[in-house]
Amino acid sequence: MTGLDALATRAAGLAPGGRAVLGICGGPGAGKSTLARSLVAELEARGTAAAYLPMDGFHLPAAMLEARGLAGRKGAPETFDVDAYVALLREVRDARDDVRAPDYDRALHDVVPDALVIGASARVVVTEGNYLGLAAGGWERVRPELDELWLIDVPWEVARERLGARRVATGRARDAAEAWVDTVDAVNARLVESARARADLVIPG
Numbered sequence: 001m002t003g004l005d006a007l008a009t010r011a012a013g014l015a016p017g018g019r020a021v022l023g024i025c026g027g028p029g030a031g032k033s034t035l036a037r038s039l040v041a042e043l044e045a046r047g048t049a050a051a052y053l054p055m056d057g058f059h060l061p062a063a064m065l066e067a068r069g070l071a072g073r074k075g076a077p078e079t080f081d082v083d084a085y086v087a088l089l090r091e092v093r094d095a096r097d098d099v100r101a102p103d104y105d106r107a108l109h110d111v112v113p114d115a116l117v118i119g120a121s122a123r124v125v126v127t128e129g130n131y132l133g134l135a136a137g138g139w140e141r142v143r144p145e146l147d148e149l150w151l152i153d154v155p156w157e158v159a160r161e162r163l164g165a166r167r168v169a170t171g172r173a174r175d176a177a178e179a180w181v182d183t184v185d186a187v188n189a190r191l192v193e194s195a196r197a198r199a200d201l202v203i204p205g
Helices: 004-012 032-045 062-068 082-094 156-169 174-193
Strands: 020-026 050-054 099-105 110-118 124-128 148-153 201-204
Touching (some): 004 032, 004 124, 020 032, 050 082, 050 110
Parallel strands (some): 050 124
């Protein structure tokens, strides 16, 4: 079963006496943040304290991407600070106090430091992002920090339509949006597919 009720039951079961960190991965446009936020809300409604930790908060700042010539590949694995992400996952797992975490603002197209709070009471921390299951480039250090990894499986044609609409909504012209989706996003989606074997659960999107 992959309905929200069943997923929340499975997530709550990961933390019988402490804190669990659950990862949700999938290609661009798969619906990772939607599922993660819905799962946190469902857990909270059931009385299980939970928190949301998006990988997108670990994008390299826009100025740094420009300086490194990476702005045209924003969203690719090398455009994130994987060292900082892994360090925060480890801090979150062991923390007894609140932990501040960065978030990504789609209106600003940049990172906002310390925008999120992972409360000390959270029993389940739900983190989501494209590359949680990758096996190279430093990303291989993420999977050991997760109690489980779930992968959302969405057909590319569905994700492509979502992504095009998202890019247009955040300011790109339609032609530029489609070009970005068919180059940068499509390559990243193929990378994520390689993580399927390392997922504990595959969720049809």
